[in-house]
Amino acid sequence: MNSLTAKKTAIANQQFHNDSVFPHVIQCQDANCDLETATEWIQSQSRELLTLATAHGAVLLRDFPVTSAENFDSMVTALGLPNFPYEQSLSNAVRVNRTERVFSANEAPPEVQIFFHHEMAQTPLFPRWIFFSCEVAAEQGGATPICRSDILLEKLRDSCPDFIEACEQKGLRYTNIMPSNNDANSGMGRSWKSTLGVEDQEAAEKRLRDLGYRWEWMKDGCLKAMTPTLPAVATLADGRDVFFNQLIAAFRGWKDERNDPSKSICHGDGAPLDTHGVSTAAALSEELAFDLMWQAGDIVLIDNRVTMHARRPFIGTRKVLASLASMERNEFTPTNPQRPD
Numbered sequence: 001m002n003s004l005t006a007k008k009t010a011i012a013n014q015q016f017h018n019d020s021v022f023p024h025v026i027q028c029q030d031a032n033c034d035l036e037t038a039t040e041w042i043q044s045q046s047r048e049l050l051t052l053a054t055a056h057g058a059v060l061l062r063d064f065p066v067t068s069a070e071n072f073d074s075m076v077t078a079l080g081l082p083n084f085p086y087e088q089s090l091s092n093a094v095r096v097n098r099t100e101r102v103f104s105a106n107e108a109p110p111e112v113q114i115f116f117h118h119e120m121a122q123t124p125l126f127p128r129w130i131f132f133s134c135e136v137a138a139e140q141g142g143a144t145p146i147c148r149s150d151i152l153l154e155k156l157r158d159s160c161p162d163f164i165e166a167c168e169q170k171g172l173r174y175t176n177i178m179p180s181n182n183d184a185n186s187g188m189g190r191s192w193k194s195t196l197g198v199e200d201q202e203a204a205e206k207r208l209r210d211l212g213y214r215w216e217w218m219k220d221g222c223l224k225a226m227t228p229t230l231p232a233v234a235t236l237a238d239g240r241d242v243f244f245n246q247l248i249a250a251f252r253g254w255k256d257e258r259n260d261p262s263k264s265i266c267h268g269d270g271a272p273l274d275t276h277g278v279s280t281a282a283a284l285s286e287e288l289a290f291d292l293m294w295q296a297g298d299i300v301l302i303d304n305r306v307t308m309h310a311r312r313p314f315i316g317t318r319k320v321l322a323s324l325a326s327m328e329r330n331e332f333t334p335t336n337p338q339r340p341d
């Protein structure tokens, strides 16, 4: 077995939060390293890498021999986690599978900004882990900003405590209108058939009922669906609280010919969100953003409970691949059980 030398390294604009660096960066030191050696290294370091991703929020692996979706699939497989197939998700973005575990990142047009979110935190099922790899870096722009949600929550508790209290006690409900066929011009254009993994309205209604959604069929065949109450704040196993939701993306970015962002999200009791609180969350997440400027071959390992991600607009061709692992249930528990849902 060939050995591989990889070292912790520093990159521009890295952040420091308490004892942790964000993102944690590991660089492969062997210019001639082959894929087999790299995957053996990932397999042997899996537990350590995932522990680092949880502690720091994200681990960037740079200069590893990853040149294709198949290579990325091998590296992700070597981590030894259960795959979360995109077709089983309730996400509303259109994706294209490249291998069993690897699919394109959001296929929205280049000029569309995708705002900060935790992957699938707006649905009852979410992946604990999200991995990205860069196949082709954009000519201009196209960074993947990442933001530590535990740090964001600390700042929000200081600046808008009433808003965070309402979020914790009442949770969030998300509403979106899904087309009957995929709409490639929208960042949320996945059809209801694909989203729910069904062929007809009857099967769609059964799936929605099982998941606790409310719904309404539109005249044009679109489906308006409202999630059950989902959390806005979650507590991790290590005790850290995180701002775990899609509030910023929903309020700022869920806009297309069917959807109006102002109607996309409310509290669990139907009350509107405090717009000052939402604006403050969006502004603080931008202040805390680390813009990951892609180099071809980069891989980033993100603990989706800890760190949000987004996408900057870009010019040129940009191919960023994604892979999800470890499906978990997203359940709301109010901090004050006296209050009705």
Ligand code: FE2
Pocket: 117, 118, 119, 309
């Ligand atoms: Fe995403």
